Amino acid sequence: MTARTFSLAASLPLWLRHYQKAWLAGDLTAGLIVTVMLIPQSLAYALLAGLPPEVGLYASILPIVAYALLGSSMTLAVGPVAVASLMTASALAPLATAGTVEYAALAVQLSLLSGVMLLVFGALRLGFLAYFLSHPVISGFITGSAVVIAMGQLKHVLGVRAPSGSTWDTLVGLAHALPKTNVATLALGLGSLVFLIVARRYLARWLIAVGVTAKTADILAKLAPMAAVMVSTAVVAWLRLDMSAQVSVVGVVPQGLPHLGLALPGFTTLGQLWLPALLISLVGFVESVSVAQSLALKRQQRIAPDKELLGLGAANVVSALSGGYPVTGGFARSVVNFAAGAHTPLAGVVSAALMAVVIAFMTGAFYYLPHAVLAATIIVAVVSLVDFETLREAWHYDRADALSLMATALGVITMGVEVGILMGVALSLGVLVWRSSRPHMAVVGRVPGTEHFRNVARHAVETVPGLLALRVDESLFFANATALEDRIEDLLRADATVRRVLVVCSAVNQIDTTALGVLTAMEQSLSRRGITLELAEVKGPVMDRLQSTPLGQRLQGRVFQSVHAAFRPPPQQDSY
Structure with a gap:
């Protein structure tokens, strides 16, 4: 040929x-x-x-x-x-x-x-x-x-x-x-x-x-x-x-x-x-x-x-x-x-x-x-x-x-x-934005004898005194960032003993500029009240962008690979 x-x-x-x-x-x-x-x-x-x-x-x-x-x-x-x-x-x-x-x-x-x-x-x-x-x-x-x-x-x-x-x-x-x-x-x-x-x-x-x-x-x-x-x-x-x-x-x-x-x-x-x-x-x-x-x-x-x-x-x-x-x-x-x-x-x-x-x-x-x-x-x-x-x-x-x-x-x-x-x-x-602006958020605890974490409202689970672990089932962006802040404030008002707020990010694929600003302001506000903000199960691409920000610098030692690691008293620190 x-x-x-x-x-x-x-x-x-x-x-x-x-x-x-x-x-x-x-x-x-x-x-x-x-x-x-x-x-x-x-x-x-x-x-x-x-x-x-x-x-x-x-x-x-x-x-x-x-x-x-x-x-x-x-x-x-x-x-x-x-x-x-x-x-x-x-x-x-x-x-x-x-x-x-x-x-x-x-x-x-x-x-x-x-x-x-x-x-x-x-x-x-x-x-x-x-x-x-x-x-x-x-x-x-x-x-x-x-x-x-x-x-x-x-x-x-x-x-x-x-x-x-x-x-x-x-x-x-x-x-x-x-x-x-x-x-x-x-x-x-x-x-x-x-x-x-x-x-x-x-x-x-x-x-x-x-x-x-x-x-x-x-x-x-x-x-x-x-x-x-x-x-x-x-x-x-x-x-x-x-x-x-x-x-x-x-x-x-x-x-x-x-x-x-x-x-x-x-x-x-x-x-x-x-x-x-x-x-x-x-x-x-x-x-x-x-x-x-x-x-x-x-x-x-x-x-x-x-x-x-x-x-x-x-x-x-x-x-x-x-x-x-x-x-x-x-x-x-x-x-x-x-x-x-x-x-x-x-x-x-x-x-x-x-x-x-x-x-x-x-x-x-x-x-x-x-x-x-x-x-x-x-x-x-x-x-x-x-x-x-x-x-x-x-x-x-x-x-x-x-x-x-x-x-x-x-x-x-x-x-x-x-x-x-x-x-x-x-x-x-419009429906997509409306749904995303009201993300499902659940306070989670550990299933006894396991490293699995489930919604405290649905399952019999163990919690750590003074620790509020909140799982966010949506990416964080301009339409829902304040919803996260409002939910955390409501939970803090309901429990004055909380000294650690752990945001579980297993479902968070992106954090946009607006959400970053809200998280930054929230971390500073919590710090002034003697409460630490922590993150767990942050995905690699999200963490890559977060590390170069002032918030990422402030969270050094407070980002955990798993929720289980954060639940261990004292908490195990993770470095990126």
Whole structure:
């Protein structure tokens, strides 16, 4: 092998360098099945984003290939998704009219900004951002988004015009437009809704009952939206319901592959789009990593969050390059991809190639596709995202998390996507600071005959007269430093015989400048009253920083490796 050949092989993705022939059949099958599922979703989600249907198709080719080259998941299916589509519409609605050239250009630039941000995060190895948004906040955001999306699609099911805007505006508009409902459109939309709901709940069970394997039955049930699209399109074309009953249809979808090109955003556009792009990036990344990890665990595989950032970033950049809009990993498609036997991202490459064929030669088949049916597929898809189970569990286990979930969901529904998620993040951080500002602190004593120490309020333990041993179960920082001081003062008032205060730091990972100042002042105050301040079980990194401070110098000989050492009369001194 020449050096040049070796260099080329080394640049290939790991899965491609070690590809096995036995995987090919599964990848080809999964690629075909996901394509059948992706076609109606791409069309529907593009319309949800306020874009022409072909834009959804454009966003389903190159992004898949880019992710396959750089991503770490073997089965994540990247492309248009409901939540990112809603966030795109929410970001662009105040800036341009949906369906216009300007609106489409802004969508491209939003995808570009999102992609660049993700690539920068990946280059800086910021994969830990996957854990920046708590599960309750993500659950609340997706739940609220699902409600907003479903309500926004009702006008298409009814065949009426209703204003886009806040949830209240949508409800009022639907109420006023209800008498103008298009009966034929309602029949198509409602019929599709019923079919899709029944298929989702019962079709797999019925297929298994007639002898179909469970795996095949599950996949066929998930392909029900494509069946609804094909049948409804045929009915509208046969009866010419677009003419005779004014049923709204997709109409002409331009045939041919997208033209590659890119227009960089100006400073004004950057100012308008940077925050939506950041939120789309974070939400899409967290959602994708969650899906990828859940599937990887089933095969004992690992996900690299930093590589996910690079893969999703590249996917969004090339989506912009090909006239698409922001994309991310889709839950339903990824599950189908996994169940259909995909072993590697080659399944995605196959899907992208098939989508290219559809765009190049088959878009004429979508002319009579009714908007009502696309709306029905969206409604059924997003209603399943409403997460009451997490809310129920959080309410029983941690009310603060449950309130964060509800506040995020209600914020999205009543005030919009961006405000809702920012509210959720702010509440999560607020709860974190609130909890940290009230750390658990326990007076401890020794379990008889051992070197173990437990809370005197919970266990029968031994104490040393004149010694107050207080364990702090939290790092000390600006929000809780005075709480420690107040607790010690309360305990001293309750026991005037105390002459030694021992702070057990086994759970203290950091002491910030504010906490250091409080400890310093407290040590001086205690010293003036004839009481010594001592520390035990201080972690190495904390002690390293503490030694160079005036407090560290004053505590020489009063820092103990263990609480047991401090409990020995006279106390054993330890040097650092």
